[in-house]
Amino acid sequence: MGNITLGRYIPLDSPIHKMDPRAKIMAMLLVLIAIFFPAGWTGYAIIFAAAALTIIIGKLSFTFIWKAMKPMLFMLAFLFVINAFLLKTGDPLFTVGSFTLYSDAVFQTLYIAVRLLLMVMITTCLTATTKPLDMTLGIEDLLKPFQKIHVPAHEIAMLISIALRFIPDLIDETQRIIKAQESRGVDLQEGKLTDRIMAILSLIVPLFVSAFQRAEDLANAMEARGYAPGEKRTRYKVLKMEGRDYILLAGAVLLLAGMVWLAYFR
Amino acid sequence: MPISFEHVSYIYSKGTPYEYKALDDVCLDIEEGKMTAVIGQTGSGKSTLVQHLNALLLPETGTVKVLDRTITASEKPKRLKSLRGDVGLVFQFPEYQLFEETVLKDVAFGPKNFGASEEEAKKRALNALKLVGLGEEYCERSPLELSGGQKRRIAIAGILAMNPKVLVLDEPTAGLDPKGTESMMKLFHELNRGHGKTILIVTHDMEQVFRYCDRVIVMEDGKVRVHTDTETFFRNPAACQEMHILPPALIRMKELLKENGFEVPDDILSIDALADCIARQVKKHG
Known part of the structure; x- marks a missing residue:
């Protein structure tokens, strides 16, 4: 990976x-x-x-x-x-x-x-x-003119930047879970079809559980700091x-x- | 010697700008039947070291010998599976590995992977659950709806059910409350003393090291800085400080007493013995 x-x-x-x-x-x-x-x-x-x-x-x-x-x-x-x-x-x-x-x-x-x-x-x-973060700033600015026709520029940019931000985390998490399940004897390379399905399940279920957990934590953390999508915001980095x-x-x-x-x- | 490292080095992301040498020419012998603590600062190579024990990571150079098996860089994955049954590795926050519908099924998952029959796996799962202090009433519940501490116990039971000879634990008590930590450490102590398992535990908690472990390995920048028995290790608090390790409270107390003119023999290693010793000296001076 x-x-x-x-x-x-x-x-x-x-x-x-x-x-x-x-x-x-x-x-x-x-x-x-x-x-x-x-x-x-x-x-x-x-x-x-x-x-x-x-x-x-x-x-x-x-x-x-x-x-x-x-x-x-x-x-x-x-x-x-x-x-x-x-x-x-x-x-x-x-x-x-x-x-x-x-x-x-x-x-x-x-x-x-x-x-x-x-x-x-x-x-x-x-x-x-x-x-990735500069990219989303750029995308947000370029989408701004379309806000007139109700394109949610800021929300789209926030979605993209969150998605990008979590890709490396999810890759790490996947590798961690692979290692944990391999330690329990899961064999991802070979085995019968039923074993293989079980092996994949043993990765996907924990991955989903932790992804949802992360999403909830992030949403709570953002709300706790007063994040509201429609609000006017300033930027740390000005392009x-x-x-x-x-x-x-x-x-x-x-x-x-x-x-x-x-x-x-x- | 059941476990030995001979000139083992490991490099992450070799050949990229992110290249990072996590283990650097490590030579180490770990005694059978002992409880060994692996300590060291974040990024010192502790986790990388323990992942070599069940061949999740293969050494870049050098060899690792575990229970009559020799692991080198060119190891074939096929031969490694049985090793993983003999060396049970519990990761940090192992509750994230739970996935089955019921607790019993999840704990039985490991033994089944190593070829145990349905019956046998179930029996071993029940046994392991009893060991970690969870009764039969938990068997049919979903592991995902239980509390954090219970999930952790189930995950550890999942490894114990494989009946490994060597148990490797990567920060098993991180994030648990003091009571949960205490009973978890007692469990490992009992597995070591009562069931004769060789235990390796990565931890940041010096009180745990002091109270439960026989041997200490200090990692620093991918190298083994110190490998000695616990008693000798804490006898020299100055050396601990130099390695950025805060000695346990009892040792610090002894140091303070010594500085203030009390006579404290080195072999006092419990709070009661220390209290007696101080009481005698106070009485003498009346």
């Missing part, structure tokens, strides 16, 4: 880490939209270069990105098999018995693979360089946009515009 890399924050000191979370979230959204324009391989090469540059400036390693990408490989393999059987356009590449592989099946899968890789790169650039944040945003807008141009106006 210590090997989950997708979405994990890496505490480093880089210009990207210091940027305003609002700028980073906006830039990520813009670039994610840009990926979905059919701008061809040139477009993808440009986005890849931009993402790679961000990764280098953010002092992240490419092996880290690769690790985050790994879980997707199975999905891509699955997709390729389905495409190979269903897509019968383009040039036939080779034939085995009654099955013929067409070039479109290969290109379609490759297209999706590249898009997925770019998406993982871009989202990792955000999550690996932004503290401030600086020069580099505007540069990032400008870059993202430029990238999106470039993709639109490559896709429709060339």
Whole structure:
């Protein structure tokens, strides 16, 4: 469980880490939209270069990105098999018995693979360089305009930050319970089906009990300190946009515009 | 020697920025049939040490020998299961491991995992519940609706029902009231003296160490700083202070009396004996 890399924050000191979370979230959204324009391989090469540059400036390693990408490989393999059987356009590449592989099946899968890789790169650039709490501050601020149409911006941000805050705790708790039950002879790796079900139950029940307990404790602690969702609150940390944040945003807008141009106006 | 550590090191999150050496070249022999206390500050490696005893953690380097089994880094999980039946490990706040519908089923869960028949497991569960002082009236209740202290007893009964030769307890009295703590410690003492179990107990309470334990291991920065018998250990309160350990009240009392001109022999280890000794000296001076 210590090997989950997708979405994990890496505490480093880089210009990207210091940027305003609002700028980073906006830039990520813009670039994610840009990926979905059919701008061809040139477009993808440009986005890849931009993402790679961000990764280098953010002092992240490419092996880290690769690790985050790994879980997707199975999905891509699955997709390729389905495409190979269903897509019968383009040039036939080779034939085995009654099955013929067409070039479109290969290109379609490759297209999706590249898009997925770019998406993982871009989202990792955000999550690996932004503290979860900064992220929720950013989300709250970005949702503020929608409060006019009754989107509960603060509540959503609070929900997200509580959920994020408890992920490491729950992972620790799970590992603790696994160890406690292993000490009672539970075997999570092997055994008969009934034993395996029992083993999983012996983890899930205590985990739920303690999660509910934590939730109740937290709710009580928040209420005891006078927390009320609608109330006007001040912040300890005040977000401030600086020069580099505007540069990032400008870059993202430029990238999106470039993709639109490559896709429709060339 | 039933338990020995030979140059054992353990590192958490190896190869990441969070890398942390929890055990550093630990060499240690733990005597059979004794009650040994493991003390030390938070983060000194106590919990990591005890988790090696039933191979929940495998040593990074070095070997651990437990009851004729040798555990090294390359151990296969298959062989470890029977070891876990022989070395019962009770975690901190073990009440969080309860999950069955009834108390009896939960206590019988351990023995069943180690291959006991339904009947046998039930018999052992009833026995273990009696040991921890819970009568048959609790058997059919849900463990989740009982009080904290009762839950703790049930969780400990769940380990005792496996009938382990070695019992390892990680802060078993944390969060219990004084009365609950007292009866819990008496239970462990009885298991040690009456049933001949080797007991290892991680604790912060020096009164418990002083009253119940034969041997003391002090951990510091992943190393064994001191390993001696309790009496010798508390004979030198200055050394305790230096290790940030507050000696038990009786020892501190003796120190104060000595500083104020009383003669207090080293072998006085109970409050009554101390009172007699002081009374004699006061009378003499009239």
